[in-house]
Amino acid sequence: MIKNGEFYMIHEMKKRGMNITQIADELGRDRKTIRKWLQKSEPVPCQRQITRPGKLEPF
Numbered sequence: 001m002i003k004n005g006e007f008y009m010i011h012e013m014k015k016r017g018m019n020i021t022q023i024a025d026e027l028g029r030d031r032k033t034i035r036k037w038l039q040k041s042e043p044v045p046c047q048r049q050i051t052r053p054g055k056l057e058p059f
Contacts, residue, residue, distance in 0.1 A: 007043040014038055 006027060013023045020038070024031045 004043045007037055007040075010034060010037050 006029075009027070010023055013026070018026075020031050020034050023029075024034045027034070
């Protein structure tokens with residue numbers, strides 16, 4: 001998962017003229033991840049999963 005700061009850094013690097021491979025090398029991320037986040041206009045909030053009680057929990 002990418003943090004909000006990294007999201008804005010990716011977009012700023014792209015505005016400065018860096019290509020996807022250069023951004024990925026600089027941040028240590030995969031090119032596909034960089035490409036995916038460049039397609040989004042704003043960061044997606046992280047949602048935590050709700051843990052449900054198991055069937056055998058009462059026992």
